[in-house]
Structures are given as C-alpha cells and as structure tokens.
Amino acid sequence: ALFFAAIYIAPLFIWEINIDGLDRLSRDSVCELLEKEGVQIGAFSPSIDRKQVYLNILRSTDEISWISVNLRGSSANVEIIERDTPPVSETRTDAANLVASKSGQIVGADIVRGKLVVQNGKTVKAGDLLVSGVVDSQMMGTRYVYAEGAVLAAVSDDYVIEVPLECAERRYAEEKTLEATLRIFGKSINIFKNYSISYENYDTINRENNLAFWGLDRLPLSICTTVALSYEETPVMLNEDEALNRARAELKSRIAAKDTYAEILAREESYTVRDGVLVYLCRVEAIENIAAVAEFNVR
Numbered sequence: 001a002l003f004f005a006a007i008y009i010a011p012l013f014i015w016e017i018n019i020d021g022l023d024r025l026s027r028d029s030v031c032e033l034l035e036k037e038g039v040q041i042g043a044f045s046p047s048i049d050r051k052q053v054y055l056n057i058l059r060s061t062d063e064i065s066w067i068s069v070n071l072r073g074s075s076a077n078v079e080i081i082e083r084d085t086p087p088v089s090e091t092r093t094d095a096a097n098l099v100a101s102k103s104g105q106i107v108g109a110d111i112v113r114g115k116l117v118v119q120n121g122k123t124v125k126a127g128d129l130l131v132s133g134v135v136d137s138q139m140m141g142t143r144y145v146y147a148e149g150a151v152l153a154a155v156s157d158d159y160v161i162e163v164p165l166e167c168a169e170r171r172y173a174e175e176k177t178l179e180a181t182l183r184i185f186g187k188s189i190n191i192f193k194n195y196s197i198s199y200e201n202y203d204t205i206n207r208e209n210n211l212a213f214w215g216l217d218r219l220p221l222s223i224c225t226t227v228a229l230s231y232e233e234t235p236v237m238l239n240e241d242e243a244l245n246r247a248r249a250e251l252k253s254r255i256a257a258k259d260t261y262a263e264i265l266a267r268e269e270s271y272t273v274r275d276g277v278l279v280y281l282c283r284v285e286a287i288e289n290i291a292a293v294a295e296f297n298v299r
Contacts (some may be wrong), residue, residue: 011073014043021080025063030080033057034069039078045071094298095144098131100124101292104153114147124153130291144298151291152262161250161280163243165273168233178204179226188224199230240278244271247280255284263287 017039019030034040037053050069057067066081098114105123109116114131118124133147180192210222238246255261266285271278 012045013074014039014041014045014071014076015074017041017076017078019078019080021082023082025080025082030078033061034076034078036060039069039076045076094146094296095133096146096293096295097129097133098147098149098151098291099294100126100128100130100151100153101290102126102155102288104155104288104290106130106151106153107287108152109149111147111149111151113145114149116151118151124290133296146295147293149291150289152287153290154265155286155288155290157284157286159251159254159280159282159284161247161254161282163238163247163250163278163280165238165240165243165276165278167236167238169236170231170233172203173230173232175205175227175229177225177227181224183208183222183224191223197228197230201232202228202230204228240271240273243273243278244280247271247278251280251282260288261286262289 017031017034019027022030031040034053034057037056038048039053048069048071050071053069054067058064063083064080065083068079070077070079103123103125106118106120108120109118109131111131114133115135116130117132118128118130124130130151131147131149133145135143135145137143176197177192178195178197179190182189182191205227206224207227208222208224255264261284264284264286267282268285269280269282271280273279
C-alpha cells in the first residue's frame with residue numbers, strides 16, 4: 001500500500017530535468033540557475049511559480065534570451081534560447097577586400113558594399129581581387145570600407161571516388177541481454193548483469209522503458225537494459241553497376257555537404273576498374289560564389 005501510494009504521489013515531485021537548446025552554455029550552469037529558483041530534483045511541483053522562474057533567470061544572466069519550464073508528471077522539460085553574441089574571432093578590422101577563393105569565369109555579382117573591379121566574362125585565379133574596399137570619389141575622396149557581397153563564377157571541380165568491388169556485409173543475430181537496472185526516484189538498482197558472451201563481434205544498445213500506471217502520465221520508474229547484438233561479416237562482391245551506383249551516391253553526399261554551388265550546369269563522368277577497385281571520376285561544372293574576405297587595416 002505504501003509503495004502504490006508513493007507511486008501516485010511521485011508525479012507531484014520533480015525527479016528528472018531535461019534541457020533542450022544548449023549550445024554554448026553547459027547543462028550544469030543552467031541547472032545551477034534553475035536550482036536557485038527551486039527547480040531541482042525532489043522539488044514539489046505545485047509550489048513552483050514558473051512565471052517568476054522565467055523573470056528571475058532572465059534578469060540574472062545575459063546569456064539566455066528565452067526560457068520555458070514545462071512540468072509533465074515527474075519530469076521538468078526546460079527549453080532555452082541562447083542570446084546571440086558574435087564570436088571574438090569575427091571582430092572586424094578597419095576594411096576588407098573580396099578576393100577569389102578559386103579559379104573561375106565571372107558570370108554575375110551582387111555587391112552590398114565596395115567597388116567591383118571585375119567584369120562578366122573575365123577569368124580569374126585564386127587570390128585575384130574581385131571587390132575593392134578602397135573607394136575613390138571626387139566628392140568624398142578616398143574611403144575605406146568593409147567590402148561585402150557575392151561574386152558568382154562558372155567553376156570546374158574534379159571528384160575522385162574509389163569503391164572496392166569486394167566489401168563486407170554485416171548480418172546480425174538475436175540480441176542478448178547483458179544488464180538490466182531498475183531506476184526509481186533517480187536511484188539505480190541492479191537487477192541482472194552478465195557480460196560473459198561467447199562472440200567477439202557485437203554492437204551494444206542501451207534502452208530505457210518507463211513503467212506506466214493507470215491514470216498517470218509518466219513516473220520516475222523505469223527499466224534500463226543493455227543488450228548485445230552479435231554479427232558476422234561476410235565478403236560480398238559488387239558488380240560494376242552496383243559499385244558505380246555507390247560512387248554516384250557518395251558524390252551526391254559530397255556535393256550536399258559542400259553546399260556552395262548556386263547551380264550545377266553539367267557533369268562529365270567516367271570510371272575504370274583496376275586491382276579490384278572501381279575508380280570513379282566526375283567533373284562538375286557549376287555556378288559558385290567565389291568571393292572570400294581579405295581584411296586589412298588602415299593606418
């Protein structure tokens with residue numbers, strides 16, 4: 001009777017704190033701010049004035065611009081938005097030019113600040129001046145500005161991707177429970193533990209299943225298990241078409257990760273197979289913003 005009474009009273013107390021939105025701030029520093037306002041493990045939920053928690057935390061720190069605390073069962077779900085602060089490394093110098101980050105043929109420009117010194121159709125090399133931060137005029141004389149904008153050029157990039165024709169395929173067997181733990185009110189009680197496994201290759205998976213009771217949302221009661229999935233790796237031979245498809249998929253991933261092309265104009269591909277490896281070559285013609293900032297100080 002006492003156990004079930006404790007179970008039904010438990011949702012009135014905080015036994016778990018989840019924090020979303022962390023980037024520069026640490027979990028410990030946010031938990032320290034929450035603890036000063038009474039939001040901590042073991043706190044009585046109905047006694048927490050959430051509106052006052054928000055106000056006091058926003059007044060006490062300049063690093064948080066918004067915070068929300070939602071109480072659900074025995075869990076306190078905290079969401080924060082950190083205040084944007086420019087990194088020290090982004091502190092600007094007096095002025096800057098825009099130079100070419102790579103070779104290409106100029107096809108267009110959108111200049112916010114500075115003087116464009118290249119025309120459409122001109123071929124430039126890496127390091128060539130594109131937009132000058134030195135602006136001369138008869139009325140205002142010489143001015144130094146921080147050049148800003150985009151300079152688009154037709155560029156050509158070569159990609160080389162190698163795909164072995166012989167690869168390993170992983171096949172999993174049934175899982176085996178290595179450890180089981182009962183978590184109650186933030187404490188762990190070991191139920192089962194057995195790491196004497198007979199196989200060498202396996203992956204481990206950690207699971208947590210919350211135990212539910214009728215009429216209650218979420219309780220500070222869960223079963224944590226660690227299971228092992230054994231696997232065997234068997235050699236598999238790819239034909240040329242399968243290897244070529246894998247190479248093309250890898251190329252697609254590289255282009256997506258690069259994320260600098262404004263438009264892809266054309267692709268020219270070829271491949272060879274030697275020593276059991278498919279070597280895939282692809283030349284990509286694209287439109288890309290090649291403007292790179294080159295800062296300088298004015299003395």
